[in-house]
Amino acid sequence: MKMLLTVFKALADSNRLRIIAALTQYDELCATQIIELLQVKGASASRQLGILMSAGLVESRRDGRWVYYSFQAPQSDYKSFIEWMKAEFEKSALVQQDIKLLEGITKYAPEELCRRQRGIKCCPV
Amino acid sequence: MKMLLTVFKALADSNRLRIIAALTQYDELCATQIIELLQVKGASASRQLGILMSAGLVESRRDGRWVYYSFQAPQSDYKSFIEWMKAEFEKSALVQQDIKLLEGITKYAPEELCRRQRGIKCCPV
DNA sequence: TACTTATTTAGCTAAATGACTAAGTAATGT
């Protein structure tokens, strides 16, 4: 039940739940896209992603400097819980709203999102 | 998703998770039995039970001064989540240990448990 | 090699949380 508690604690935060919901809709998202969705600073998103990784709900892969996150079931017998949760996300207006935001976000190059996040306006001329 | 978050927050505490696990094993338990199981003061147990009730996971009925708590699914479409969680409780050594404790606790009259909790030794002669 | 960039970690602050004690409420017993 230790893992159960860890998983519930990981999901007991609105930003982490949004991350999980988003990651169930895409094969993977990079850190910058998640930062853009949540509208928090990079360090905060990194912290939350770390918690989700510790809980086994998220895994990451590195491609150079870029980190891509994807959803995973922490254990094979969590699959029915995961299916149920996905069904709940389908029904949620807030999650659908986030999905619309992500549709826009994923249209931009991650480099562009990073520049916006660092407060650099437009492409340098 | 607001309810989802509320339910996860309610379950994201070891004592509340133990309460839920216990209540899936009995039709109902009274406050005193839950206090005895958790080994916390009555006010703390009451607080935690209040959180679980707000999340819709627990309901209560009064019989005079005695309050009995029982488990419920917060919503009909939470049933598969509930079934999965019960299956996880079955597998958990900590939950099985709590069930053994409860077997002992439920052998006592609730009045007796209350006296013990108030620090009164044995039956008054 | 030095600089830039994407991400992570450390430390701080404010807010939230869980346990306690004390006080309060409502039901029961005398």
Added chain:
DNA sequence: ACATTACTTAGTCATTTAGCTAAATAAGTA
């Protein structure tokens, strides 16, 4: 009517948590 009892709520304290900024780390670029 008063005292007792089973619980609930308020307030306090210690701990935990979530966001921030600043610093650190590692990868890529010039």
